[in-house]
Amino acid sequence: MTIEIFDSANDLALAVSRxxxxxxxxxxxxxxxxxxxxxxxxxxxxxxxxxxxENADWRVAEYWWGDERFVPEGHEDRNDRQAREGFLDRLGVPDEHVHAMPAHGCDLSMADAADAYAKTLPEDPFDVVLLGVGPDAHIASLFPGHPQVHETERLAVEVFDSPKPPPERISLTYPALNHTRATWFVVSGADKAEAVAKAMTGTPIDEAPAAGARGLEETVWFLDTAAASRLPR
Ligand SMILES: O=C(O)[C@H](O)[C@@H](O)[C@H](O)[C@H](O)COP(=O)(O)O
Known part of the structure; x- marks a missing residue:
């Protein structure tokens, strides 16, 4: 496990993008x-x-999501919208490389939508899984005390009662998230400091879901000084 600490959220964002x-x-x-x-x-x-x-050809890569809010396509709460507006659309990444999760209004139940998404996942490991972390130490839409944390068979699951709004979501599970060469946590802010400390000191996944995510070859925590402020010395 590697930890990289930056003076500010901006410095962190710059380093991760590079x-x-x-x-x-x-x-x-x-x-x-x-x-x-x-x-x-x-x-x-x-x-x-x-x-x-950054100097990379983002069009050659393929993109999936660790979780998605189950709201209509194009809704401002959609995780895919922020990435499309941020770089995917602007840089002309072809549609067939963008594996967005199904949206509310598709003709599938949330469970079927999750299963349909699981079928889009590659057999080979991902290269990088990016994970934000919540103040409660959730990652993707795997929340403390929720049953999805213990899923070992399904690669994607439905979540009806996310404590972080909106409540309805689809999330990858550990078997999918951890099928990756590299896991990069990206965390900024003092409100995450406790969660980061818990996740990095072997707290059970039921209490700190972030503790259960790791890459096959590499696990990196990108933190700003505020998020790193509760780490044991
Ligand atoms: O859809 C979501 O809400 C997420 O994917 C979620 O897991 C997020 O990454 C963390 O809650 C961190 O979010 P912040 O950086 O906004 O705190």
């Missing part, structure tokens, strides 16, 4: 398609806004 660009370039140079899992949230939005300034 490293993501470098990873996309190195995976593509090795002859593979870069496969990225995007997250929602405020720090993610800052990162997406910076990607167009």
């Amino acid at each position: 490293q993501l660009a470098a990873r996309v370039q190195s995976v593509a140079a090795a002859g593979r398609t870069p496969r990225l899992v995007l997250t929602g949230g405020t720090i993610a939005t800052r990162i997406y806004g910076r990607l167009s300034g």
